[in-house]
Amino acid sequence: MCYEVKCGNCSKKSWEGCGRHVAAVHKGIPDGQHCHCKPWxxxxxxADSSKPSSQSHYYVESHDLLGDLNNESY
Incomplete structure (x- = not known):
């Protein structure tokens, strides 16, 4: 069975347990209070509005990397 716990890193709400009831624990935590230190x-x-979009995060990192490569002289 899974249950709610306080994250030791960020102090937001996380989960522990078998992993089969994570969605039920997540549903019982108000938006903005979910820990994102480990996956759910x-x-x-x-659908979790408390988490910034990871898609745009990866775009920025990739864009920065390509920008660095384009500015290097060989």
Whole structure:
């Protein structure tokens, strides 16, 4: 069984347990109070408005990397 715990890193609410009831724990935590230090298996992270969009985060990192490569002289 899974249950709610306080994250030792960020102090937000996380989960512990078998991993089969994570979605139920996630549903019981108000938006903005979910820990994102570890994954929430079975939870649609796009529906969690407390988490910034990871898609744009990866775009920025990739864009910065390409920018650095384009500015290097060989």
């Amino acid at each position: 298996p079975g939870v649609d992270s796009a």
